[in-house]
Amino acid sequence: MRIGIVKPDFHIIGGAEGLLKRVAGELRRAGHRVSSIPIDVKAVSPYPYGVHISPEAWARAGNFFRYMGLVEEFSALELGGFDMVVSTQPPSFAARHPRHVSLFFHHERIYYDLAQVYCDAGYATPPLHTAAVERVRQVDASRLGEVRTFLAISEEVQRRLRDYNDLIGNVQLAIPGVDAVDGSDSQEPAPQGHVLCVSRHEFPKRAELFVHAMKLADPAKGVVVGGGGRLEYVRRLDAWLSSEGSDAAHIDSRPLWLNTGDVATVPTPAVRRESNVAILGPVDDERLTELYRDALCLVAPAFLEDFGLTALEAMAHAKPVIVCDDGGHLARIVQDGVTGFVVPPTAQGIAAAVQRLRNDAGLLRKLGCQARERAAEFTWERFREQLWAGLDTVMG
Amino acid sequence: MSDSTDIVALLDEVTQRSLRESGRHGGVASPEVSTHETGIGSAAAAAAQHSHMGTVLGPGARFGLAKRALLRVTRLITRDQVAYNAAVVEALQSAEQQVLRLQALIATADVNREVGEERITRDADAVRAAVREMARQREADRAELQLQRARVSLFLQEARGLPASDGSPASQPRFHEDADDAGALYSHLEERFRGSRDDIRVRQTIYLQDVLPLRERGLPLLDIGPGRGEWLDLMREHEFPAYGVDTNALFVETAKKDGLDVRHGDGIAHLGDVDEDSLAAVTAFQVVEHIPFDSLRRLLDGALHALIPGGLLLLETPNPANVSVGSNSFWLDPTHLRPIPPDLLQFVLQDHGFVDVEVRFPAWGEDERLASLAAVENDDLRTLTELLKQDFFGPKDYAVLARKPAPA
Numbered sequence: 001m002r003i004g005i006v007k008p009d010f011h012i013i014g015g016a017e018g019l020l021k022r023v024a025g026e027l028r029r030a031g032h033r034v035s036s037i038p039i040d041v042k043a044v045s046p047y048p049y050g051v052h053i054s055p056e057a058w059a060r061a062g063n064f065f066r067y068m069g070l071v072e073e074f075s076a077l078e079l080g081g082f083d084m085v086v087s088t089q090p091p092s093f094a095a096r097h098p099r100h101v102s103l104f105f106h107h108e109r110i111y112y113d114l115a116q117v118y119c120d121a122g123y124a125t126p127p128l129h130t131a132a133v134e135r136v137r138q139v140d141a142s143r144l145g146e147v148r149t150f151l152a153i154s155e156e157v158q159r160r161l162r163d164y165n166d167l168i169g170n171v172q173l174a175i176p177g178v179d180a181v182d183g184s185d186s187q188e189p190a191p192q193g194h195v196l197c198v199s200r201h202e203f204p205k206r207a208e209l210f211v212h213a214m215k216l217a218d219p220a221k222g223v224v225v226g227g228g229g230r231l232e233y234v235r236r237l238d239a240w241l242s243s244e245g246s247d248a249a250h251i252d253s254r255p256l257w258l259n260t261g262d263v264a265t266v267p268t269p270a271v272r273r274e275s276n277v278a279i280l281g282p283v284d285d286e287r288l289t290e291l292y293r294d295a296l297c298l299v300a301p302a303f304l305e306d307f308g309l310t311a312l313e314a315m316a317h318a319k320p321v322i323v324c325d326d327g328g329h330l331a332r333i334v335q336d337g338v339t340g341f342v343v344p345p346t347a348q349g350i351a352a353a354v355q356r357l358r359n360d361a362g363l364l365r366k367l368g369c370q371a372r373e374r375a376a377e378f379t380w381e382r383f384r385e386q387l388w389a390g391l392d393t394v395m396g
Numbered sequence: 397m398s399d400s401t402d403i404v405a406l407l408d409e410v411t412q413r414s415l416r417e418s419g420r421h422g423g424v425a426s427p428e429v430s431t432h433e434t435g436i437g438s439a440a441a442a443a444a445q446h447s448h449m450g451t452v453l454g455p456g457a458r459f460g461l462a463k464r465a466l467l468r469v470t471r472l473i474t475r476d477q478v479a480y481n482a483a484v485v486e487a488l489q490s491a492e493q494q495v496l497r498l499q500a501l502i503a504t505a506d507v508n509r510e511v512g513e514e515r516i517t518r519d520a521d522a523v524r525a526a527v528r529e530m531a532r533q534r535e536a537d538r539a540e541l542q543l544q545r546a547r548v549s550l551f552l553q554e555a556r557g558l559p560a561s562d563g564s565p566a567s568q569p570r571f572h573e574d575a576d577d578a579g580a581l582y583s584h585l586e587e588r589f590r591g592s593r594d595d596i597r598v599r600q601t602i603y604l605q606d607v608l609p610l611r612e613r614g615l616p617l618l619d620i621g622p623g624r625g626e627w628l629d630l631m632r633e634h635e636f637p638a639y640g641v642d643t644n645a646l647f648v649e650t651a652k653k654d655g656l657d658v659r660h661g662d663g664i665a666h667l668g669d670v671d672e673d674s675l676a677a678v679t680a681f682q683v684v685e686h687i688p689f690d691s692l693r694r695l696l697d698g699a700l701h702a703l704i705p706g707g708l709l710l711l712e713t714p715n716p717a718n719v720s721v722g723s724n725s726f727w728l729d730p731t732h733l734r735p736i737p738p739d740l741l742q743f744v745l746q747d748h749g750f751v752d753v754e755v756r757f758p759a760w761g762e763d764e765r766l767a768s769l770a771a772v773e774n775d776d777l778r779t780l781t782e783l784l785k786q787d788f789f790g791p792k793d794y795a796v797l798a799r800k801p802a803p804a
Contacts, residue, residue: 051410065406128403
């Protein structure tokens with residue numbers, strides 16, 4: 001079969017790209033001819049559907065017009081030469097093909113599960129964004145209805161397809177696996193190990209919540225790994241929270257992350273003090289493995305996460321994971337008191353969990369061991385089986 | 397600044413078009429194309445950067461006050477220029493999108509063309525295979541039909557050759573058949589499998605050296621079963637008096653139309669009817685394999701009776717020493733009774749009293765399937781090739797030539 005994999009090209013290589021590479025390899029091994037059909041998000045027409053958009057309109061609703069431009073591009077793809085099409089991130093599901101399987105990572109989240117916090121953070125104004133939300137969902141519905149089979153990457157994403165789109169019967173799971181970790185790299189966590197947070201610095205991954213929590217968990221040491229648009233904001237926030245007079249113990253965590261990440265809003269500390277958090281930015285795989293290996297635990301503070309790869313990676317390294325109860329799929333991966341802790345999305349909640357692990361070596365060991373067992377359930381073999389089960393529904 | 401109402405109206409416009417055009421197919425952004433590749437993108441960006449040139453001052457400009465005054469004065473001119481610049485920038489951006497779309501169209505058209513070509517090739521192969529299969533089936537059906545007709549015909553012949561229930565002799569001797577289905581069948585078989593008339597004539601020229609010296613004896617040659625008359629035609633060409641006798645009325649009719657002397661009847665019986673020592677030569681091409689062994693013996697008896705001393709008997713028949721002939725092509729003719737090996741025919745003639753009995757294999761072309769094998773250096777392989785040549789690719793026919801002995 002000639003199979004086309006359609007995807008928006010964001011010019012980044014992340015977890016989704018790695019997963020798609022694996023899917024393409026799987027299809028090729030089965031003897032199919034696989035073509036990648038990326039659409040460059042930077043090259044999308046500034047005139048979606050031929051409508052001239054004023055600069056003011058772009059400034060206030062650019063995401064909407066850009067998204068619609070992508071919908072237009074994917075809808076217009078001429079895919080008749082392919083025997084099957086696999087779509088990926090939104091809105092590649094707008095591609096039209098009678099044998100269309102959507103490997104569904106997530107919706108365009110600011111119009112769905114993040115719609116409210118997006119406005120709350122100040123990225124958009126409610127009346128206009130609400131109008132955009134309604135229209136995006138309307139257009140999405142017209143395209144999602146044509147997809148034969150959805151392969152949701154997690155129960156969380158499956159739930160969203162059900163709740164937002166009434167899609168149930170043709171939604172299956174294809175949950176990615178996590179690579180097994182060598183024994184030497186999955187040693188028992190040590191109470192004196194650092195508390196790790198691995199996250200892109202984007203809204204609402206909430207690394208802000210982590211650095212705040214670490215101030216309350218002092219003298220525990222924290223390490224933050226990852227790049228992104230809010231990295232500088234997180235750095236400045238950490239510096240301020242470390243300073244005298246910030247009174248970290250009495251600050252509400254929510255406003256720290258629920259904003260647009262404007263560095264100008266962070267007060268400059270009068271007297272700087274050394275932080276107990278090292279903010280490393282992006283690191284290579286080797287360094288990341290070391291950081292997992294030597295960690296006390298991982299904190300994954302993200303809001304409504306689709307999947308939670310970093311949590312699984314930490315668990316494969318036998319490290320307990322602390323997540324928030326509004327963490328989406330993270331709160332499904334981690335079982336409270338079994339493989340880590342599920343806590344309220346506050347610095348206090350996270351700090352308390354960190355302290356418990358630091359103070360109870362037996363509990364730390366037990367949770368780490370159980371975390372590793374839980375991670376072992378996320379195998380690539382299971383993913384392959386689920387993938388083929390989904391593909392078979394249209395290959396038939 | 398547009399208010400929210402205007403922007404929502406734009407959202408609506410885009411949304412409605414998207415919903416309306418959800419089924420549209422057309423130009424697409426290309427997987428392979430980026431703005432960098434078009435060149436227009438960077439031109440548009442550069443143009444956009446300078447589109448307000450001459451209308452605004454940079455933050456650190458010297459003599460700002462005087463320059464601002466100048467700008468105000470020249471605004472009448474620059475206002476149009478700015479509008480023009482903006483239009484150019486927009487046109488460039490639009491052109492860039494068009495280029496992207498065109499390139500994408502070409503890229504996807506390439507994929508589709510490739511797929512189309514594959515499909516055409518696949519379909520053409522399928523059609524060719526189907527045609528081949530149909531042709532094969534048609535041949536098989538035709539052969540089956542001919543076989544059935546031949547069986548019926550032979551059955552009729554047998555029935556006619558049997559004594560009547562009242563004990564009276566059979567109404568017709570065997571191998572006397574009018575222009576019935578069997579005759580038509582044999583005519584078709586000749587056309588289909590024996591070769592063209594010209595081919596046969598050429599093949600038969602190798603016997604001229606044996607026959608023509610007898611011309612001076614002034615006596616005729618009898619060709620038994622002349623079929624399409626190639627040999628008689630050759631005799632006519634060389635002014636050798638000759639005639640034929642054939643049981644197949646169709647052949648007789650055709651030969652007569654060609655001006656040849658061919659008589660309808662049983663050639664073997666005819667030998668007994670002619671005077672003793674009245675024929676210079678008796679020939680029978682592709683006949684003896686059609687007749688029972690007893691008939692062959694009668695033919696030899698008749699030839700000994702009719703030939704002058706020193707007269708020539710020539711019998712040509714398929715060569716079963718060629719395995720392919722013996723196992724396959726011989727049986728393509730359902731009226732063939734049995735193949736006769738060269739050694740057997742030679743022996744029978746000698747046994748009957750003929751002298752100078754010679755088995756002759758006509759020259760035959762090398763089979764091209766053996767050409768590459770014959771060229772190899774390996775001796776074992778060459779030996780094997782020789783064996784193959786003899787046993788599988790050897791002469792398809794052979795002839796036995798013999799003379800009636802002079803009286804003691």
